[in-house]
Amino acid sequence: MFEAVLIAGFGGQGVLSTGQLLAHAGMTEGMNVSWIPSYGPEMRGGTANCGVTISTRPISSPLVSEPTVLIAMNRPSLEKFENSVVAGGIIFVNSSLTGIRAGRGDVRAFYVPANEMAEELGSVKVANNIILGAMIELTGVVSPGAVEKSLKEVLPPHHHKMIPLNLKALDAGAGLVRNRGALSAGGGLNWPDRGAVSQRNGVGI
Amino acid sequence: MFEAVLIAGFGGQGVLSTGQLLAHAGMTEGMNVSWIPSYGPEMRGGTANCGVTISTRPISSPLVSEPTVLIAMNRPSLEKFENSVVAGGIIFVNSSLTGIRAGRGDVRAFYVPANEMAEELGSVKVANNIILGAMIELTGVVSPGAVEKSLKEVLPPHHHKMIPLNLKALDAGAGLVRNRGALSAGGGLNWPDRGAVSQRNGVGI
Amino acid sequence: MKDMPFHYCPGCTHGIVHRLVAEAIDELDIFGRSVAVGPVGCSVFCYDYFDCDAYQAAHGRAPAVATGVKRVLPDRVVFTYQGDGDLAAIGTGEIVHAAARGENFTVIFVNNAIYAMTGGQMAPTTLLGQVTTTTPYGRSREINGCPVKMSEMLSALDGTAYVARVSAHSPANVAKAKKAVKKAFEIQMRGLGFTMVEVLSTCPTNWGLSPLKALQWLEENMIPHYPLGEYKNPAEVV
Amino acid sequence: MKDMPFHYCPGCTHGIVHRLVAEAIDELDIFGRSVAVGPVGCSVFCYDYFDCDAYQAAHGRAPAVATGVKRVLPDRVVFTYQGDGDLAAIGTGEIVHAAARGENFTVIFVNNAIYAMTGGQMAPTTLLGQVTTTTPYGRSREINGCPVKMSEMLSALDGTAYVARVSAHSPANVAKAKKAVKKAFEIQMRGLGFTMVEVLSTCPTNWGLSPLKALQWLEENMIPHYPLGEYKNPAEVV
Amino acid sequence: MPRLTFREERCKGCGLCRHFCPKGVIEMAGHINGMGFHPATAADMEKCAGCATCASMCPDLAIEVEKEEKRIG
Amino acid sequence: MPRLTFREERCKGCGLCRHFCPKGVIEMAGHINGMGFHPATAADMEKCAGCATCASMCPDLAIEVEKEEKRIG
Amino acid sequence: MAKVLMKGNEAIGEGAVRAGCRYFFGYPITPQNELPHYLAKRLPEVGGLYLQAESEVASINMVFGASGAGARVMTSSSGPGISLMQEGISYLAGANLPCVIVNMVRGGPGLGNIAPAQSDYFQATKGGGHGDYRLLVLAPSSVQEIIDLTKDAFDLSDKYRNPVMLLADGLLGQMMEPVELGEEEPATPPEKPWAATGRMGRDKKNLISSLHIVPEKCEAHNLEMGRKYAAISASEQRWEDYRTEDAELVLVAYGTTARICKAVVDMFRGRGRPVGLLRPITLWPFPGGRISALADAAKYFLAVEMSMGQMVEDVRLAVNGKRPVYFYGRTGGMIPLAGDVYREAEKILAGGEDEQ
């Protein structure tokens, strides 16, 4: 098993901690893992991304230059990284903040209106976990149980009260996958207009 | 012609400027010259020395590690440098501040009670020029005229009033040599007791 | 000011201070002969916004760079723009001696009580008790000493012509800040010596506060320790 | 004090200051737990004379070195001995921040208005008009600014406990200097914070004056610019 | 009536303008701009006094106020 | 009578002791010491008050004054 | 024991605490900030001190004082800050003081950027400061190795009374990997009878100094240091051989680039082609002996660095003309990709590349 996951978005969207959660879950399941951020000065507004490698064999290079999975939390991320995905790879797109579709035909792309779904759940902050839930449900790279266990370790104690909400988000993402059944590459999924939150349940992944 | 002259004494005895005067005179006469100090922090009390090389051929190394002439203005200088003098070389000793004699048999040594002579002339500061005068008279490495010319260049203008005194000192030194006639190596010269200024004319060089 | 969006976080008062400087340059009509010397800190890209000729100085060394510039070009209007880490920590020697020499340039000193760019570490200006990434238990007087008051300290030097501390936490204070910045430039233009305007500023991101709460925190916590006012005026001006 | 002759020039008051420090250590009976941190300057060999454990710090960095020592060994009595070039020029950042942190050691600051060891160049403390090897036309306010008053400047910091300026130019002043040095050590021993004694001192060699004339020059020229007195006392002591 | 222009693409939704506007003119928009923020907008332009307080507190040069000739930002 | 000891080998002939001695006890010797200086010496020990002023101004720890138990330098 | 997921920077901090380091003096700079953040929390827990200095110059001189007083002490920075420390580092080396200095290298020169780089190799290994001195330079390439080498850094530093530099790049500092921390054993730093701690009745005074005003003594001191360096060179060279047994082409790379080169070696080996990697773990002393030995059998060498070519000089000195030595590098914060290194290596194997 080998997955190289690239998670990218605006600074502040929590892409780094989502990656850490994923890496930690991999470690919990006894895999070799590495997590590596693109880091920048403190100022907000730029893009942030991190690469997580999860593998049954020792990891030689921790760099994720050719991801097997891309999670694009906003439009610039999709534009910047779409082409780096390996042929046959998977792209998850946060359709709430993207407004465009992936152009490649040799990868599978899924569109999740994560911001709207998250706001519905009660906090836009869990948008990333909605997509993460979908991703692990689809790829099986780690088990939901491992993620749940890791949440406790990764979140600082004073944030443990957020765990139920995070689990809900993960489950909502997984639900999208479970409910869609067979997924077709390029997924003939439509995506909502900006702000058209009411459509979100109709689209899913 | 090649002379490598080492002039050594207490800091403050003017050994560095005496060396500069000699080097300048050599330059004035169209020779290749170099002057090189042992330099130290500003504090007084240590020993200072400089090496002057005067040569008809280009000077490869300006270091004076094996002087042909040593001028020892005090006792530590004689002790430190006596052995470095080349066989057949010459040592001038300021007997006013030395109290010991050179021990080597393969060099010629001359003892000049320079401090006492200088005080007699009016200033202890010209002690070095007394020995310099003796040295150039004996070796002929530069002409007295060149030294006189150089004095004007080397002394800052506000010290030009000191030139006559310096010339007198040079001449007094030269006089020692002239008056002694043939000089024997190791010069059977006696030297004065400390402070026994009255004896000085009897000793000369 | 070049028309490009600032890279600062939402509500960061660096942007306000930038505008004040730009307005002073415009109002004094000195754009063509202005030279900016930028720091290392969140405002490291300030040269992108000030459209005049500019230098990106090493961390803390803007006053030395500005000295070099101004000594070569004495008729230009030179200013540095520096954070509190830049000016009050690593750059202490340079600012003290530029002030002592009475270097004839203007320093815009943005004090936000923190090293913002590097992730919210304690600065010499961090308040007692303030939690930062390097004072997780709060700044303690025993370990780190008291916050350093640069305006007071530099005013004690004979070389300083004009030193003022202003704040960006409310419209009225921004208006005063604007006057101080302009005055500093004017004094420089008259060749009267070293001028510095310290602007108390916010860092919502590293303080962990909303932009608005940050302004309040500034008012309630910083101003008592860093009193506002003009600390020094040149004899020629008083 | 080790019994070896000082390397200082005739009449140099560094020797007097050395003796005062040694006497304070003796009288307080703290020799065994004293640690000296020496500078780069004419007193670079001071570790040879103080017979306690010692450090030879980089030029200007004695306060940083002393910080390292004292933080590891808080029950020792640590002092730095620094010249005006060392402390007021290259070491500005280190002295300001040691003072600001309230580091609990003592600084003996020997101000002779010149860089002596390197041959008499201008120091930040050199007086206006004073001729040095790098101000051959006399120090000018326009080019070099005004002489820096460290005791005044450091007193403005909250971290300083005791700051005094004394002089070595006459027996009465030497007696006062001795009291100040001893008091500084005592305050350190009580853990009250940063203590500094600035001693106005002569450099006959680089001033180009006889030892006696140098004392007079100090009295007539330095003291008017550098007023003597205690600039700061800890609350606990006043 | 004074003219108030929001340069939406520069706005970071910090809300300082809204807070300091003495007339309650400004609100945050429901939509998100290119940088991902809810931009400020004039909800009730009628009330605007043209005092430019909003512009003076805007850290992002996102507001232009024109009142007669006066122009800030 | 107080005892005054000059450590001649440390003396640099600066003359400060002579200048500050309130009783005119001290003179510079005619001879030169190992470092090349004319050392200070007690010319008229009778007059010495044992005040130790000389020692307090000596930069070279070259003077010891003993007066009863007191000892400086 | 359970594994922990840790950032490289934090791993240095934990490694240091476990090595008995109780004093850290530093000044913030990206990309090493997680280290001071970690220690600011962690050191007080174990009775230690995290002190933020006013500058890197002050930091390194505080280290001088603390080390002289006998403590295990560390500082950390990156490019610009390390440059500011050069005088202090030279003083530490000259005074025979142990300490650990971390350089999380970023893109240069000047302010450059904060992305990972290896362009401070010369500065670290040849002496960025003045005078004849050397630092021991350790180059980890995984978070686990960071923990292990941090401990070794303190031990080596005390053993030889010499500063040790831990040289990594921003990527290693920021990266997270699972690490095995092991049992926390009490560190046992050696006695330091030379430390200047106040005499406290000791017969002779201790002096911490790098001053030797008499040239003869200064030379003797340098020769003494030279003997120490020769001993270190003889016994402390460390490296990892990765599939070099029969390699025709030997890649030489350290730190992050070594990770990438391992992937390249695996790609070649997967295709049955004899390519290996020599990974220097000590950059000084450089494992020149091992490289020289490899040069007897291998045909080509390729140094891969995140720089314009610095370590390659040491590879050339070791190979000493026996075989061609090629160089491939990215710089300014760019990281070589395995594919690019692979292509470069293929060109060499095909014999079509000029040595440069």
Add this chain to the structure above:
Amino acid sequence: MAKVLMKGNEAIGEGAVRAGCRYFFGYPITPQNELPHYLAKRLPEVGGLYLQAESEVASINMVFGASGAGARVMTSSSGPGISLMQEGISYLAGANLPCVIVNMVRGGPGLGNIAPAQSDYFQATKGGGHGDYRLLVLAPSSVQEIIDLTKDAFDLSDKYRNPVMLLADGLLGQMMEPVELGEEEPATPPEKPWAATGRMGRDKKNLISSLHIVPEKCEAHNLEMGRKYAAISASEQRWEDYRTEDAELVLVAYGTTARICKAVVDMFRGRGRPVGLLRPITLWPFPGGRISALADAAKYFLAVEMSMGQMVEDVRLAVNGKRPVYFYGRTGGMIPLAGDVYREAEKILAGGEDEQ
């Protein structure tokens, strides 16, 4: 024209003034003080400015500002001070700024002493600061050459927009020799349209910066610098061949040691023995091409330095295993004597010496 007797340090000052340098920022340190003393007097005479900075860190950053403003500008120091300048030097190189930096090398490491040395060679030539940059390094060996190279230093610096270091030792700085100053010609520094002087109506703004936050751009900048360095390497290597025609043994030495080695060569030649001297004048770019060419005929090389062995690495890189390269050095302020070098050379000629 009449000759003048001048100290090396003063000669730098006069050379600088004649090269059109009007700004000097510096901080005192032995053994270069005669240079600031000279300029403090001389610069005001020609309308220039001598400004004493509060430290070497401030000096080099003042140089940054003055150079950015278009001036010919210089600073000077020795060992410890030069170490403190390393961050600033890296910034200057990164911002493509011309300037001349003098290092009158003294004994190290640490405070060391003030006697002459050559132990800052690595620092000067490999980059004591962080990042991939180079300084041009010129090494005069007589007072006359100091005058000439000082002028060249400014020209090269402006030509390549790169800092140039004049590397000498305390002995050269303190020594006096007669020099021919020549006519004082007005210097003609090139136009500097890139200087940040205030726009004064200029269309585009000028920015002096070493910041390239985006790694791709930082790499491009480094590659651009790399091309510049390649051009310098190709056209600016300078050396003196002294009786190398038929030399079996080639001594390699610069500065003061080259003077001594000339005496050694003369001693050998006087006895009819084929010994020569290759004197690098540029230490970077190092005249490796010339040495490599000599290695075709010569049998042995002996590098002589006042250090523990630094330049010898560059000699080895140039010789690249073709011939044995020996080293003889004194350090810590000690100066090799001609007689000692002679004996060392004789051992090599007799074949009894191991390469080390």
